[in-house]
Amino acid sequence: MTHRLYACRGCGSMLVEAAFAKAGLPLDIIDVDWDDTGWDSGPLKTLNPLGQVPVLVLPDGAVMTESAAILLYLTEIAPDAGLAPPVGDAARPQFLRWLQFLVSTVYPTFAYGDRPERWLPGREDAGEALTEANIEHRKAMYRHMEAHAGAPHFLGAGLSLIDLYLWAMNHWRPRQAWFAAETPKLHAIAEAMRREPWVAGVAERNGL
Numbered sequence: 001m002t003h004r005l006y007a008c009r010g011c012g013s014m015l016v017e018a019a020f021a022k023a024g025l026p027l028d029i030i031d032v033d034w035d036d037t038g039w040d041s042g043p044l045k046t047l048n049p050l051g052q053v054p055v056l057v058l059p060d061g062a063v064m065t066e067s068a069a070i071l072l073y074l075t076e077i078a079p080d081a082g083l084a085p086p087v088g089d090a091a092r093p094q095f096l097r098w099l100q101f102l103v104s105t106v107y108p109t110f111a112y113g114d115r116p117e118r119w120l121p122g123r124e125d126a127g128e129a130l131t132e133a134n135i136e137h138r139k140a141m142y143r144h145m146e147a148h149a150g151a152p153h154f155l156g157a158g159l160s161l162i163d164l165y166l167w168a169m170n171h172w173r174p175r176q177a178w179f180a181a182e183t184p185k186l187h188a189i190a191e192a193m194r195r196e197p198w199v200a201g202v203a204e205r206n207g208l
């Protein structure tokens with residue numbers, strides 16, 4: 001059996017889709033509508049009670065959630081894909097640091113900001129303020145990353161999963177024009193990723 005990815009167009013599942021493309025590994029993709037994600041998701045609930053994508057079903061039927069875990073698993077089954085500095089490489093500690101930063105500090109701001117009605121039901125004004133506060137916090141986190149960004153890739157010479165996250169997140173709020181103006185190094189990294197053919201194919205399939 002092939003790996004099966006539960007995805008949602010334009011969502012974080014793009015990370016897994018692109019990484020599989022770079023590794024040249026086959027992937028069956030099942031697209032879930034954004035409106036069908038979340039706590040009441042029909043297609044996702046039994047696989048991931050949080051109703052989030054990405055969800056990866058392994059050839060032996062095991063279920064994986066959490067983008068960073070899935071992507072690190074991929075670096076283990078496709079070590080030559082060039083998605084991470086290998087164990088022992090001088091860039092490895094910074095790779096681990098910023099990967100963890102992205103998924104523990106930046107990514108959750110979307111969970112809190114994108115669906116404010118989940119956290120503050122019936123309180124539309126407070127919900128809008130929650131969304132805005134999360135976007136502002138996210139901007140601060142991107143500025144923090146900007147101060148540590150290398151070129152042409154985040155870690156300097158070598159491409160890594162960090163660049164892939166920066167490409168995907170470049171499409172999400174505060175969106176591309178903000179990145180171009182406020183965090184030009186992060187924006188240039190995302191632009192460089194856009195030029196990679198394996199990323200371009202995924203972007204097209206996701207309607208970016």
Ligand SMILES: N[C@@H](CCC(=O)N[C@@H](CS)C(=O)NCC(=O)O)C(=O)O
Nearest residue numbers: 011012037038052053054066067068
């Ligand atoms: N910690 C998860 C976060 C995944 C996540 O937030 N996915 C979003 C799409 S980009 C989602 O499915 N959101 C639906 C929801 O939370 O209701 C990961 O790193 O994979």
